[in-house]
Amino acid sequence: MFVFHNRHQLRQYVGKQKSPVALVPTMGNLHAGHEALMKRASELAAAVVVSIFVNPTQFGPTEDFAAYPRTAAEDLERCAAQGVHAVFLPDVAELYPDGLPGAVRITLSGLENDLCGAFRQGHFAGVALVVMKLLGLVTPQVAVFGKKDYQQLLVVRTLVRELCLPTVIEPVSTVREADGLALSSRNRYLSASERRLAPELYATLQEVAHALSAGRRDDIAALEHSASERLAQQGFLPDYVAIRRAADLQPLPSPEREMVVLAAARLGKTRLIDNLEINLS
Numbered sequence: 001m002f003v004f005h006n007r008h009q010l011r012q013y014v015g016k017q018k019s020p021v022a023l024v025p026t027m028g029n030l031h032a033g034h035e036a037l038m039k040r041a042s043e044l045a046a047a048v049v050v051s052i053f054v055n056p057t058q059f060g061p062t063e064d065f066a067a068y069p070r071t072a073a074e075d076l077e078r079c080a081a082q083g084v085h086a087v088f089l090p091d092v093a094e095l096y097p098d099g100l101p102g103a104v105r106i107t108l109s110g111l112e113n114d115l116c117g118a119f120r121q122g123h124f125a126g127v128a129l130v131v132m133k134l135l136g137l138v139t140p141q142v143a144v145f146g147k148k149d150y151q152q153l154l155v156v157r158t159l160v161r162e163l164c165l166p167t168v169i170e171p172v173s174t175v176r177e178a179d180g181l182a183l184s185s186r187n188r189y190l191s192a193s194e195r196r197l198a199p200e201l202y203a204t205l206q207e208v209a210h211a212l213s214a215g216r217r218d219d220i221a222a223l224e225h226s227a228s229e230r231l232a233q234q235g236f237l238p239d240y241v242a243i244r245r246a247a248d249l250q251p252l253p254s255p256e257r258e259m260v261v262l263a264a265a266r267l268g269k270t271r272l273i274d275n276l277e278i279n280l281s
């Protein structure tokens with residue numbers, strides 16, 4: 001497995017590939033959720049490139065950029081065990097040669113300030129910027145993203161569509177612990193008691209999905225409100241629970257066939273997000 005810290009070496013490597021390349025962008029601290037992305041990437045392309053970069057521009061000033069777990073040695077072992085062909089492990093100056101926040105800003109109408117974007121100002125602009133840099137460097141045929149970050153997935157799809165990029169964006173289902181908690185690098189911030197409570201986030205999403213499937217389809221706002229109340233009663237500080245159209249995350253006046261219920265809530269100092277797709281066919 002090749003490990004590149006330098007973007008020119010990475011470019012040379014991908015330039016030499018004769019067959020399709022898949023990119024798996026990550027911020028490291030890899031877990032079974034990332035392994036599922038690598039596995040899907042290897043099904044779709046002959047060469048799999050994983051990027052590991054904790055991107056400063058997607059963190060707000062009060063967020064956990066400095067504390068974000070950096071575990072490069074273990075991550076490289078995990079990538080090698082998954083049969084990854086190359087890992088790109090740049091430092092900040094390598095991806096932001098003009099310094100921070102960089103000479104370019106991407107503005108995303110609509111999605112940028114909605115849902116998680118309303119609580120994390122500038123987050124999706126930062127994600128969009130680094131994803132554009134990585135797609136520009138690797139020029140992959142396919143890039144694989146987890147559905148756990150559902151809004152991020154739609155942001156990336158919008159970028160690729162609007163900017164006419166040739167990369168296919170491949171979504172992969174969320175990997176969960178046995179008790180339903182979605183795998184996330186931030187789960188390690190949870191105390192033992194918070195960890196016991198954390199699966200209630202997914203249980204709440206499942207309750208909303210059951211209510212919709214069972215015919216409680218008249219009042220979306222009431223369902224969102226009662227789910228948020230349930231989380232608050234259990235000890236979460238909910239940012240939002242929202243039932244949206246799955247294709248574009250638009251708010252819905254009434255239920256549609258393909259929806260997604262998304263939630264973000266804090267448990268102590270940890271912000272958890274999760275979502276569940278609902279198909280009413």
Ligand code: PAF
Nearest residue numbers: 025026027055127130149
């Ligand atoms: O999902 C992540 O890990 C990050 O947001 C990404 C896509 C690697 C961009 O930094």
